[in-house]
Amino acid sequence: MSETSTTPPMTAIGISAAPARRDIGLGRRYAAERRFRLYGMAAIGFGLLFLFLLLFSVVSKGYTAFQQSMITIPVEFSEQVLDRNNERAANPQKLMTANYPIIARDALARQLGVTEGDRATLREISGMISDSVRAQLRDIVVADPSVIGTTRDVTFLAHGNLDSAFKGQIDLSVDEKNRKVSDRQVGWMNQLAESGVLAKHFNTGLFTNGASSRPEAAGVGVALIGSLYMMLIVLVLSLPIGVAASIYLEEFAPKNRLTDLIEVNINNLAAVPSIVYGLLGLAVFINFAGLPRSAAIVGGLVLTLMTLPTIIIATRAALKAVPPSIRSAALGLGASKMQTVFHHVLPLAMPGILTGTIIGLAHALGETAPLLLIGMVAFVADVPGTPLDPATALPVQIYMWANEAERAFVERTSGAIIVLLIFLILMNVGAILLRRRFERRW
Amino acid sequence: MNIMSETAAEKVLEKKMNEISYKMIGEAVSVYYGDKRALYDVGLKVRENTVTALIGPSGCGKSTFLRTLNRMNDTIEGCRVTGRIVLDGDDIYDPSIDVVELRARVGMVFQKPNPFPKSIYENVSYGPRIHGLARTKADMDAVVETSLQRAGLWNEVKDRLHESGTGLSGGQQQRLCIARAVAVSPEVILMDEPCSALDPIATAKIEELIHELRANFTIVIVTHSMQQAARVSQRTAMFHLGNLVEENDTDKMFTNPDDQRTQDYIMGRFG
Amino acid sequence: MSMSLLLLIVAAIGVAGYLAGSWRARGLAGGKLSNLHSRPGYYGSFVAICAMIPALLLLLAWSIASPIYIQSTIRAGFPESVKMQPEATQNLSYNMISAIARGLPRMTQEERRALAEDGASARTLLAAKGVPLASEPEPYMVQSAQDLDRATVASSLWRAVLVIAAAAAGAFLSFRLIAPRLRARNRVEGVMLGGLVAASSIAILTTVGIVASMLTEAAHFFNSVPAWEFFFGTVWDPRFAAAGATGSSGQFGLVPLLAGTLYIGFVAMLVAVPVGLFAAVYMSEYASRGFRSVVKPLLEVLAGIPTIVYGFFAMATVGPFLRDISAQISGLATGNYASFIQAQSVLTAGFVMGIMLIPYVSSLSDDIITAVPRALRDGSLGLGATRSETIKKVVLPAALPGIVGALLMTASRAIGETMIVVLAAGVAARMQLNPFEPMTTVTVKIVNQLTGDLEFTSPQTLVAFALGITLFVITLCLNIYALYIVRKYREQYE
Structure with missing residues (x-):
């Protein structure tokens, strides 16, 4: 077989000298190698980024659900409101259907120092209390009718909108008409929060309640x-x-x-x-x-x-x-x-x-x-x-x-x-x- | 070198016949796999245009040493090499040496034939293509043909270059792998027990091929068959338990070795 | 006698049989257990099995057959005028009768008599017992209901007698069979093997159940809507029928739903395939062991997150984000801050689904790539190829069939995915090519058609089964083909 040009030339000094370097495109190929590696890292980074984003978005939106704004105030179980004509002995249904939200509203109004309120004011005060208060107070009264006529401290849920506002989730810079809480309610909220009446508690209801159309009372x-x-x-x-x-x-x-x-x-x-x-x-x-x-x-x-x-x-x-x-x-x-x-x-x-x-x-x-x-x-x-x-x-x-x-x-x-x-x-x-x-x- | 004069070329050829020139030199080469040491300070000089056979019982480190010569050990996790291996005066473990370029100069043929699941043509043209060695289709055709001819496979496959390389017989596959290595025009070809998976007839063909390739390439071959070492090589190195026991001319090695252990191994007392 | 009490009695007979059987075997052994073929417990189990299995089978058969038999006899006793009515009306009548019959056991004798005499008061009387009726029952209904009640009571009595008798007989006969040479263990193990076979046949039964139930319901659907109108119709407008108004109204074209399904799946694959493949390649070829052991499980967390969570993420985070960012972009480009990407869109759903699919692509491909023999890699590296050249030119082509299989499996998952599209793709069945607009899918429509009050006779409900069988067939074909490819691929390298 004859010598071809690819055969390295020989020297006789014991160690062969390096042959002329062939150009095998090393620079270009290593650039491609680095690019390829980069794609791989980018792909993994992309996956991890979205794992992180997903978890972050869920946790940042959801961690507040484990706290619930509650209002603790003395509530007067007024006989005037609940059972004006004293029929409860004769008709047990009376206690089931009594207008409980009103006593909660009145209690809150008293707490806020609103003595003489027009309808709109009272409605705004009602809007701060969860509707679940009806069942809660009813259960108290039905369990022990003797509370009627007395006053006791009751802790009940704040309305969902107030809860959101209290957790800072409602943008208060928006025009008042376009948000779910009024400026007056926000003022009251701050007043209640300062006096410690309105506070965030661990939300046990989330784990015990069933479905509800009222977000503050809904649970899993x-x-x-x-x-x-x-x-x-x-x-x-x-x-x-x-x-x-x-x-x-x-x-x-x-x-x-x-x-x-x-x-x-x-x-x-x-x-x-x-x-x-x-x-x-x-x-x-x-x-x-x-x-x-x-x-x-x-x-x-x-x-x-x-x-x-x-x-x-x-x-x-x-x-x-x-x-x-x-x-x-x-x-x-x-x-x-x-x-x-x-x-x-x-x-x-x-x-x-x-x-x-x-x-x-x-x-x-x-x-x-x-x-x-x-x-x-x-x-x-x-x-x-x-x-x-x-x-x-x-x-x-x-x-x-x-x-x-x-x-x-x-x-x-x-x-x-x-x-x-x-x-x-x-x-x-x-x-x-x-x-x-x-x-x-x- | 193409302007080398006629006389100069003759001189080179003459020198080649008379003088010893070393293509690769290993000095105090040790290899560790994690905590386990597989090679102990091996020093071995590989002569140019010579077939050097590495023999020894299994697990003696001969394959490990072979793989250090083109840094195939890099692909094994936890493997560490110390000492120096010099190719044409350059330490191949020096950070300035590029492993891709090294492997383009020091090719390798493996124990089991491992053609890519592609056509015969693509198998052979793979190396030249990645290294950009052929500019045109005609160049590439020529490289493929030459390589297959050198591997003694051309006549058998020239009509079916575009069939899959995995459809060939074992011996043909191994020759295809040799053609694939030759196509890159390396200076050294390493062969790791290239015939261990082949029948005697295919083995004979490969041995003949190794003999012919010697004119153009420096070859290092690991073999577990002493007969094969005797048939194909000029120099033989004997490994035992990670140590280089003896390195000598093949003729001398098989007739009158210097070391008792070589003698015992060749006589079949262990291994 | 109630079902649970009966089961308890059978179980008690079984336990008694077990104890008696082992006691008897021990007695026969005479203190040397090696005289027996099997250990005493096996003799006990043998008796218990002989007592319980036939009795339970009888109970099962009776419970299935007797209501059918009773119903047919009761209906045979309907007045001729009723028998003339269409099948559906007769079904309604029968339902009413069985409702009345349910109320009967709760009544006193006098009330029953009053009911028989005065059918008109039946409704109020029954309502007081907690059985509301839709309308006043006709007189023959009360009569039939009384027959039904009697038959049910009798059937229940006979069932109890026969089942207990079967259990007792089984226990007695098998107890008599006990002898030292009785191969009790072999018999017990035979029954156990039968149990194992039965358990594995549940897999077949499930498939049969899926195919049969969907085919039957879909066949009902195709009775009112021609098949070609469903498969080739390009308009989806089922127009919820008012209660009771049956008959075909509205159009049930599959094409727009299928288009949406494929489009969203395509977008998802567009995200998942490159990301997943590159991640798999990096993991299997470049990553160090430490990196791999941390990052691989993290990526697989993505596969463990329920799809409802992805759906919410798409709906509450990604959708609004895309909408707002598109408004910003269009504002910067044209000065008009109108978003061109809707919150619910092909892009939103497809993108989030793509993220969900990343771990499927990457872990399936990782397995496939790792299965490529090391020898091929060495061959390429030994010729001086760089790692990326080896991957691109040797490893990936060699792994291609397997990767195609993996991608087909992923695609079938994309097609069958429900919660993400329900929350993020929209409900409008439209055919269009703009990825920023909402489209809907087969799965969304299945959910839409089947939530709320169902009427199992209206095509609006039944179409869900036609959609379901279409979905099933598509994913089945993809999966079988993918499994076939992957199996072939693995055999190649084994």
């Missing part, structure tokens, strides 16, 4: 119960069924077309849009089987079907990770296949299975779309006693609040999202800890 309590019921149903049904199905597919199923079909099926079910499960629930559980609409049991069943594929896939992975030597060892001692699986393989796979289950549950907890179709978009103010009663769920509550027009509901929506996210974080952290604690390397 009922939704939490509904979600709890559904999660219990999902857990009780999907964990055993999912584990049983996985055990069959992984340990017993013969390799044939039926097994293949089931496998493909499960993978597809994991990718079916969640809303399709809602249609299934509507058609099968409600229309065909006649279960009640809006009930937690239907929601639970739908979410179970939706969660099953996730749990099956996770469980199969966990079973697969148990080395075959364990199975051989047990079988070699004369255990039946069933005993081998239940005594040895399953306990070893349990951490993986539980991790998968928690993650599946977390997904189910945040799922909204199928629940809308089975009628859980309902105005439910009472705590459901059984899973058959109408209920709503945390994400559905968020959806309903998101559709409310009032300004104060934005804060509630974000607050509810924070609650939901906290639950999800707890579940995921639990899953991670479980994995860390029991992770085994074979």
Whole structure:
């Protein structure tokens, strides 16, 4: 073979000298390399930026929902107003229908030093008090009618608009007509705040109250119960069924077309849009089987079907990770296949299975779309006693609040999202800890 | 160098025959994988236009040493190299040396044939294309043809250059990988047990090819087969437990080694 | 006898059978358990299974069959005039009868007699018992209701008797079968295996349920609206029918919904694919282990956030932001501060959905890219290619089929996504190309048609199922094809 021009020339001094450098475009290529890396970093930065923005926007809008402005003033349970003709002994209904907001309004007016007020003034004062005061005072009186005629300190909710104003969420530079609180109300608000009558308290109502059209009295309590019921149903049904199905597919199923079909099926079910499960629930559980609409049991069943594929896939992975030597060892001692699986393989796979289950549950907890179709978009103010009663769920509550027009509901929506996210974080952290604690390397 | 006179070229050729010239020199090369030390102060000189075989039992560090010669170890996380490796007088671990340029000068052929899942033509033209070595389509065609010819594959594939490289037989794939390395016109070609995955006939073809390539390239080959080392190389280096035991002319190595361990290994007492 | 009490009794028989069975096996063993084929617990379980399973199956069958049988006999007893009426009216009548029958057990004997004699007072009487009726029942209805009530009571009684008898018989017979050579373990394990098979068949049942339920309801829809008008209609205007007014009114064109779905999905992919792919490449090829272990889970947090949260983010933050910024831009450009991006728009929904999809693209592609053998990378690096050249020219082309599969899966998720579009895309079914305007999607319309009061006979409701089956088929095809590609891809490198 002849020498070609690409062959390096030789010298005879022991070490060959460098050949003439070829131009292989290093500058240009490294610039491209740096650009490429930059794109990658930018992509990750973009993702993280929006993660941050999303969380920031939710938290900044929602953290105030955990505080609630309350007014604490002495209220005179005036017999004049509540039961002028002293009929309460004869007609218990009288106390149920009495005009309670008036005594709260009068109490507040007295506190503000407004003795002689025209209608407009009184209406503005009323506008500072939540309508929920009616039920609150009624409950006090009905529980103990002897309070009538006495005066006692009562703490009640400030109206949603006043609450927003007190939290500084209403732009007071806007023209008075275009905002929900008047200048006079703002003046009173400051007066009350100075005297300590109006103060922010931790908002326990957010966690205990049910749906309400008044933002200051609305809470996720009922939704939490509904979600709890559904999660219990999902857990009780999907964990055993999912584990049983996985055990069959992984340990017993013969390799044939039926097994293949089931496998493909499960993978597809994991990718079916969640809303399709809602249609299934509507058609099968409600229309065909006649279960009640809006009930937690239907929601639970739908979410179970939706969660099953996730749990099956996770469980199969966990079973697969148990080395075959364990199975051989047990079988070699004369255990039946069933005993081998239940005594040895399953306990070893349990951490993986539980991790998968928690993650599946977390997904189910945040799922909204199928629940809308089975009628859980309902105005439910009472705590459901059984899973058959109408209920709503945390994400559905968020959806309903998101559709409310009032300004104060934005804060509630974000607050509810924070609650939901906290639950999800707890579940995921639990899953991670479980994995860390029991992770085994074979 | 194209204006080099006829006589000068003859002189160079003459010198090449008579004098020893070193293409690469390793001095006190040590390699660590994390805390584990894989090579202990290896010093080895690679002669130009020579086939140098690295032998030794598995895990002795011969492949590790080979990969330090074009810094393929850089791609392994936690790998650290100390000492000096010089290519034509430049320390290749010096920060001023560019690893891309280095690898364009020191090519590599791997243990398992690893053609890209692209056509044969694209496999061979890949290197010249990324380095911008061929300006026109005609240039590129010429480079591909020459390289395939040098790899002894041209006649077998010239009618199906645009079929996938992964469709070839194992031996053909390995020769394709050699053609791919040759196409960049490197100065040194490193081969990491290039025949270990091949049958005897394919192995024979590759060995013949190595023999021919020697005229134009400096070759370092790792092999676990002593027969192969004896057949293809002029110089042999024996590694054991991360140490260079002996480096010698191949003939001497296999007939009368200086070191007892080499003797034992060659006689098949360990390994 | 109530269902729960019956179940409790069956369970009690089962437990008793278990205890008796194990006791008997222990007795037969005579102190040497190795005389038995199986451990005593298996004999106990055998008895319990024989007692409970047939009884429960019987209970299930009875509970399904008896209401159907009772209903058919009651309806057979309707006066001829009623039988002449259309099916739907008869259904209404029957519903009323069963409502009356529900009220009957709450009444005293006298009240019942009064009801039978004076049908006119039935409504007030029943309302007092918590059973509101829509209208006055006709006399034959009260009669039928009494029959229904009697039949139901009788059925419930017979059910209890037969189920308990079955449980007792099962326990007794299996107890007699117990002998040292009885292969109790094998039998129990056979039943367990049956249980496992049943559990895995739920996956099949779910699919069958989805397809069957949606096909039936969609078939009802296609009875009133021709299929081609649905699939090729370009106008969506379902015009909510007033209650009771059935029959087709309004137009049900799928095309504008599908256009919106695909457009929003396209915008989402436009955001998610480059970002996700570059993120995956950076993670798998450049990032150090430490960086990866922090950033990868963080990005995956994006996948764990419920879609309702994204929807709210789009509606409350991104939409208004885009609207305001577009007003600023147009103000700077033209002096007219009118926003050209609406708060609810294709862009808003698509962009936020794209963010949601980033982790899907990146983690699926990360898996695929990592599966590309190291040898190919080494081959390219060994020739002096830079890392980015290796990625662009060797790794990504080799991973392409798998990445296409991953992207198809992501696309199917984009198409099926509901909450983001419900809150941020708008409800107007329009066909247009301006991404700054609202459009609507298949999923939005499913939600719209099915929230509120439902009438399972009107096309306005049933169309949701036709939309659902369309959505199901599209995503199913995408997923099956994607799974096929990815499986092929993995086999190639295994």
